Amino acid sequence: MALTIAIVGLPNVGKSTLFNALTKNNVLAANYPFATIEPNVGIVNLPDSRLAALASIFGSERLLPAPVSFVDIAGIVRGASEGEGLGNKFLANIREADAIAQVIRGFADPDVVHVDGAVNPAGDMETINTELILADLQTLDKAITRFEKEVKGRKMPPIVLETALKAQAVLDAGQPLSSATLDIEPIRELGLLTAKPFIYVFNVDEDVLQDADKLAVLAALVAPANAVFLDAKLESELSELDAEDAAEMLASTGQAESGLDQLARIGFDTLGLQTYLTAGPKETRAWTIHKGWTAPQAAGVIHTDFQKGFIKAEVFSFDDLVAAGSIAEARSKGKARIEGKEYVMQDGDVVEFRFNV
Numbered sequence: 001m002a003l004t005i006a007i008v009g010l011p012n013v014g015k016s017t018l019f020n021a022l023t024k025n026n027v028l029a030a031n032y033p034f035a036t037i038e039p040n041v042g043i044v045n046l047p048d049s050r051l052a053a054l055a056s057i058f059g060s061e062r063l064l065p066a067p068v069s070f071v072d073i074a075g076i077v078r079g080a081s082e083g084e085g086l087g088n089k090f091l092a093n094i095r096e097a098d099a100i101a102q103v104i105r106g107f108a109d110p111d112v113v114h115v116d117g118a119v120n121p122a123g124d125m126e127t128i129n130t131e132l133i134l135a136d137l138q139t140l141d142k143a144i145t146r147f148e149k150e151v152k153g154r155k156m157p158p159i160v161l162e163t164a165l166k167a168q169a170v171l172d173a174g175q176p177l178s179s180a181t182l183d184i185e186p187i188r189e190l191g192l193l194t195a196k197p198f199i200y201v202f203n204v205d206e207d208v209l210q211d212a213d214k215l216a217v218l219a220a221l222v223a224p225a226n227a228v229f230l231d232a233k234l235e236s237e238l239s240e241l242d243a244e245d246a247a248e249m250l251a252s253t254g255q256a257e258s259g260l261d262q263l264a265r266i267g268f269d270t271l272g273l274q275t276y277l278t279a280g281p282k283e284t285r286a287w288t289i290h291k292g293w294t295a296p297q298a299a300g301v302i303h304t305d306f307q308k309g310f311i312k313a314e315v316f317s318f319d320d321l322v323a324a325g326s327i328a329e330a331r332s333k334g335k336a337r338i339e340g341k342e343y344v345m346q347d348g349d350v351v352e353f354r355f356n357v
């Protein structure tokens, strides 16, 4: 289950710069609007310091962190739904994404063109959100015509059409679907963008990162949604350094955590995800699951047979295992828990599943 996050925003706000920093890629990031036309896709490892600690206990040959995939697309402008700029057809490239990260320009550099003439975070967000709502309305308009025929011909349950009409009403009122209480499960296949969880990424100057008042003003624009603050240019410089130099440079800007780590962490949180760990001599690996999943569901992420034939799981909490220093020691201290089908997984559980095939 690789989590996919789509990066959207106005042209020239730093989406590709951020993408490059995230994925250690080198796609075109340039000081003119619509530098990106075709989507860029890259995979990032979710940073997790627990992996190395476990690997040293188990003597693992490989570390396999949880993957997060990012999709960087073209910039969207006001009127995109009517064909302005590159239009909005390219949004189809992100229909399958699990979440959307909206990059909003906060940095000042007057040499970098702003498509609307001035830096205006609130206005930019409004433009993007409006265009996403209009894009969803276009998707729904087409789908509703199809659903009407299929429901009439009894090829589709009526709930699909009913849900589509309700979603249309929410969007017509200018609201994103995520703000409504509507259960859109029946129309999930449409991949409506405003129904996806949102993460707001403010791309600001380095000095703003240390200015709590300015950050609070920006955070208030998106509350209760989560905001990440970073300087994409600084992040791209950090991504080129080795870990030690990067940590030093980060500290010199007064930050404890890089913007990219923040984005990964907050992205996981926004989506209600967590990881559990497996470890052995071959590999130590992080597996992505939803919070609240039971042990058999978690086992199913490794292999469907693990879920079907689930018997029990031996579970250690990460801290106990590290404190004990080995599996044998943790067991003898009574830190091994045998859990059954009803067990709800906790973040950082180190697990070995027992199953029948």
Ligand SMILES: Nc1ncnc2c1ncn2[C@@H]1O[C@H](COP(=O)(O)OP(=O)(O)OP(=O)(O)O)[C@@H](O)[C@H]1O
Pocket (backbone or CB within 6 Å): 009, 010, 011, 012, 013, 014, 015, 016, 017, 018, 028, 029, 030, 031, 032, 033, 034, 035, 036, 037, 073, 074, 075, 076, 107, 108, 109, 112, 203, 204, 205, 230, 231, 232, 233, 234
């Ligand atoms: N935090 C920042 N401070 C200063 N300049 C920045 C910052 N982030 C990005 N830039 C600059 O903004 C310009 C546009 O960046 P980039 O190409 O990443 O934008 P984009 O959103 O991908 O644009 P497009 O939609 O056209 O593909 C580049 O010149 C980049 O160096």
Ligand SMILES: [Mg+2]
Pocket (backbone or CB within 6 Å): 015, 016, 017, 028, 029, 035, 036, 073, 074
């Ligand atoms: Mg770009």
